[in-house]
Amino acid sequence: MQATTISMNINPRYHQSTAEITSEQDHVEAAKKDPSKFGFLYDKYYDSVFRFVFQRTGDEHTAHDITSEVFFKALKNIHKYEFRGLPFSSWLLRVAQNETMKVFRNNTKSRVVKLKSDHLENLIDEIEENHLEEFKPQLLNVLKELKESDLQLIEMRFFEGRAFKEIAEITEKKESAVKMKLYRVLEKLKGKITI
Amino acid sequence: MSDLKFNIDGKDISSDEIKSGKKDFNTFYNDYASKTKPFYQKGWFWGGAGLASLAIMATVLFNNNTTVVAEAKQNNTIISNATNVSVSAQKTDILPFVNPPIDGINVPWEKMLVDAAKGGIVINKRGSKLSFPKMAFIDSLGSPIKEGKVEIRYREFMDQIDQVVSGIPMTYDSAGTTYQFLSAGMVEVKGYLNNQEVAISPQKKVDIDLVSNIPGTEYNLYKLNPVERNWDCLGKDKVVEEKVITPAPVKEILSPEQEVAELQKVPEFNKLEKKHVNILSQIKELEEAEPKAPIESTEGKPEMEMEYDLKEFPELKGLAKVKFELSENQKINASDTRVDWSDIKIEKIDDQFQITCTEIETGYSKSYFVDPTYEGQNYVEAKSKFDTTFEAYSKDLNERKTEERKVARKIKRVRNKVLGLDIRQEGIAKTYIHRIFALNSFGTFNCDSPSQVELFSSGSTKVNDITYNGKLSASENVFYVNSKYNTYLNKQLIAKKGLTFSRKGNNFLILIKGGEFGVIKPKNFKKITQKGDGAITFGSLTEIKSYSQLKKQIVLF
Numbered sequence: 001m002q003a004t005t006i007s008m009n010i011n012p013r014y015h016q017s018t019a020e021i022t023s024e025q026d027h028v029e030a031a032k033k034d035p036s037k038f039g040f041l042y043d044k045y046y047d048s049v050f051r052f053v054f055q056r057t058g059d060e061h062t063a064h065d066i067t068s069e070v071f072f073k074a075l076k077n078i079h080k081y082e083f084r085g086l087p088f089s090s091w092l093l094r095v096a097q098n099e100t101m102k103v104f105r106n107n108t109k110s111r112v113v114k115l116k117s118d119h120l121e122n123l124i125d126e127i128e129e130n131h132l133e134e135f136k137p138q139l140l141n142v143l144k145e146l147k148e149s150d151l152q153l154i155e156m157r158f159f160e161g162r163a164f165k166e167i168a169e170i171t172e173k174k175e176s177a178v179k180m181k182l183y184r185v186l187e188k189l190k191g192k193i194t195i
Numbered sequence: 196m197s198d199l200k201f202n203i204d205g206k207d208i209s210s211d212e213i214k215s216g217k218k219d220f221n222t223f224y225n226d227y228a229s230k231t232k233p234f235y236q237k238g239w240f241w242g243g244a245g246l247a248s249l250a251i252m253a254t255v256l257f258n259n260n261t262t263v264v265a266e267a268k269q270n271n272t273i274i275s276n277a278t279n280v281s282v283s284a285q286k287t288d289i290l291p292f293v294n295p296p297i298d299g300i301n302v303p304w305e306k307m308l309v310d311a312a313k314g315g316i317v318i319n320k321r322g323s324k325l326s327f328p329k330m331a332f333i334d335s336l337g338s339p340i341k342e343g344k345v346e347i348r349y350r351e352f353m354d355q356i357d358q359v360v361s362g363i364p365m366t367y368d369s370a371g372t373t374y375q376f377l378s379a380g381m382v383e384v385k386g387y388l389n390n391q392e393v394a395i396s397p398q399k400k401v402d403i404d405l406v407s408n409i410p411g412t413e414y415n416l417y418k419l420n421p422v423e424r425n426w427d428c429l430g431k432d433k434v435v436e437e438k439v440i441t442p443a444p445v446k447e448i449l450s451p452e453q454e455v456a457e458l459q460k461v462p463e464f465n466k467l468e469k470k471h472v473n474i475l476s477q478i479k480e481l482e483e484a485e486p487k488a489p490i491e492s493t494e495g496k497p498e499m500e501m502e503y504d505l506k507e508f509p510e511l512k513g514l515a516k517v518k519f520e521l522s523e524n525q526k527i528n529a530s531d532t533r534v535d536w537s538d539i540k541i542e543k544i545d546d547q548f549q550i551t552c553t554e555i556e557t558g559y560s561k562s563y564f565v566d567p568t569y570e571g572q573n574y575v576e577a578k579s580k581f582d583t584t585f586e587a588y589s590k591d592l593n594e595r596k597t598e599e600r601k602v603a604r605k606i607k608r609v610r611n612k613v614l615g616l617d618i619r620q621e622g623i624a625k626t627y628i629h630r631i632f633a634l635n636s637f638g639t640f641n642c643d644s645p646s647q648v649e650l651f652s653s654g655s656t657k658v659n660d661i662t663y664n665g666k667l668s669a670s671e672n673v674f675y676v677n678s679k680y681n682t683y684l685n686k687q688l689i690a691k692k693g694l695t696f697s698r699k700g701n702n703f704l705i706l707i708k709g710g711e712f713g714v715i716k717p718k719n720f721k722k723i724t725q726k727g728d729g730a731i732t733f734g735s736l737t738e739i740k741s742y743s744q745l746k747k748q749i750v751l752f
Contacts (some may be wrong), residue, residue, distance in 0.1 A: 035224070035227070035228075036224055038220070038224070039220040039224070042220045042223060043220060046213070046217050047210055047213050047214075050213050050217070051208075051213070054208060058200070058202045058205070060208065060212075060216060061216075064216045064217065067217075068218060068223065068226075071223065072223075072226075072227055072230075073335070075227060076227075077335055077336055080335070080336060091336075094336065094337055095336065095337060097337065098333070098336075098337035098397070101397045102397075102636070105397065105635045105636055106418070106420070106427055106636070110198045110199070110200050111198060111199050111200070112199075112200045112201075112202055113199065113200070113201050113202070114202040114205055115201065115202070115203055116203070116204055117203060117204055120203070140201055143199070143201075144199045147398075148397065148398070149398060151199075172338060172339075
């Protein structure tokens with residue numbers, strides 16, 4: 001099975017030219033020296049980070065709070081950030097993922113997965129050749145049984161339309177490892193669905 | 196993932212909507228600067244020096260203590276460090292949620308190392324066990340820590356004094372109601388690598404096996420949430436009782452003579468032995484004097500009928516209603532019935548009565564064994580009298596026997612203790628309570644039962660002045676603890692209505708002022724509440740040099 005054959009939306013914030021990425025790095029270096037220069041990065045990525053958090057919490061107010069916390073942590077730790085030729089957003093989203101999970105661990109909010117019907121259909125197509133409407137409720141139940149790390153792969157790839165490269169950067173894994181892992185998760189889903 | 200919720204085809208949020216809820220960068224940055232400016236990148240903020248600065252500024256702001264202000268002003272470092280804290284504190288007008296009352300004094304940390312890659316089990320000095328899985332830690336950016344030894348800093352707050360010095364609030368707000376926590380054990384655990392604080396990986400759990408002193412399954416597990424200024428309920432802990440028998444120490448076996456010699460050296464044993472001998476003697480006397488039930492006369496049975504003048508024989512008055520039937524196998528000579536006896540003697544030989552009749556003139560004498568019996572109404576009366584007498588006798592005898600058994604048990608206990616016999620046979624048994632729970636983050640965790648304050652407020656007394664060494668003290672500096680309840684009360688205790696307290700257990704009031712403390716112990720506490728004039732006087736305070744000194748000087752149990 002080729003997990004990469006489905007059509008995905010392009011994430012405009014992720015796909016940047018080398019010049020854009022290099023210019024962004026100048027802002028990071030400036031913020032390291034003077035935190036008040038962090039404004040450019042804050043404004044550029046607030047929307048992306050917010051959407052990432054909102055996708056997982058489903059609550060605007062909570063998402064704003066967590067997003068603020070993400071930028072707070074990011075600015076506090078920006079001196080540790082190492083430029084690897086990748087957009088700064090990958091690092092921010094990794095912090096966002098940790099902060100969001102922390103909220104769920106503390107039992108203050110329920111984990112939410114926000115998706116569109118056609119996202120679900122894409123996923124069904126991926127694990128079964130025949131498109132079956134009856135699969136939907138069963139698939140949701142099976143998704144609930146997944147480990148959080150497995151669910152996140154499905155979520156980032158199928159419901160958020162992220163590229164393997166970006167998922168790899170957020171999860172700190174190699175791109176090939178992400179592909180393999182996603183393949184196994186899909187196999188797991190397939191094994192659990194019985195019609 | 197059982198609490199996972201799906202939001203399918205829900206409302207999309209536009210960039211404009213996101214923007215409307217977003218703080219502008221200046222606001223964000225001002226918040227950031229006010230919280231972090233002097234401390235960011237500095238791990239020591241949450242250590243002793245940072246807390247010391249915070250505590251000093253809190254005193255400056257809220258107690259309006261001009262002396263401390265003056266001292267603080269002389270110390271440039273303190274002022275410099277505390278300036279930004281004071282801005283924040285003035286804005287919010289509240290003290291830190293965790294607010295140790297004694298500068299520099301707290302429950303000491305225990306430090307243990309865990310291999311980040313392999314994980315491991317560490318055990319603290321009380322026997323509590325912390326089990327870390329492999330790859331359990333992440334750094335501040337969420338990256339897994341793949342190598343190195345993570346330093347686990349761990350401490351337990353097991354009694355009221357630990358709680359007081361920690362400054363950790365023992366109250367819990369739920370749906371607008373404030374509950375008082377009764378704790379079965381509280382722990383704080385943190386992880387550090389190269390002096391940088393680390394976290395537990397989201398995919399990992401750390402198992403804690405806390406050795407508790409308190410049994411019971413009514414406790415929940417809570418995590419301290421300093422941001423929300425409350426506790427987050429995490430569910431129930433698992434309680435396991437473990438009975439541990441320490442093998443008996445090898446002790447020399449003594450001969451009976453040596454045992455007696457050893458025991459006679461013990462005054463308590465000698466005293467008990469003497470008492471025991473006395474009681475046994477009393478029991479013997481009582482048993483010998485056991486009242487005998489009256490015998491009802493048997494119709495047709497031969498009897499000795501005596502006619503005598505009571506003036507001459509007053510000692511026979513008690514036998515006036517008694518009929519003496521001849522005992523079994525006793526026969527009377529017909530000639531004896533015709534003798535006019537001039538003397539008669541009745542005596543008890545063993546359990547039988549013997550009557551000896553004598554004719555003085557001839558010196559002829561004859562003895563018969565007889566049974567005293569009663570006939571008709573005389574029997575009824577005698578029986579009734581016997582019943583009453585026997586009841587009193589039985590009660591007396593039983594009391595003596597109970598006392599004898601009690602003294603005998605005490606003697607056995609003292610004997611076993613002196614000779615080490617119980618331990619020799621059974622070893623030393625002790626039951627430990629284990630409270631077991633899993634953590635997925637570092638922090639402060641408390642096994643608690645939330646209770647209404649009224650539970651331990653069965654008494655109250657008014658409070659006018661709290662004084663120490665002739666000076667007035669604010670009620671906020673006073674902590675109330677009771678030996679029966681593993682918690683402390685502070686601000687919520689002394690309200691306008693006065694001091695509320697429990698009439699059960701031992702009551703203590705502890706005053707902490709600067710680096711000094713005073714204690715009102717149970718005896719004086721009782722006097723204060725009995726007097727009820729509203730004066731709580733601590734006398735001179737003692738300098739607090741260390742945590743262990745405080746624990747030694749305030750003995751709750």
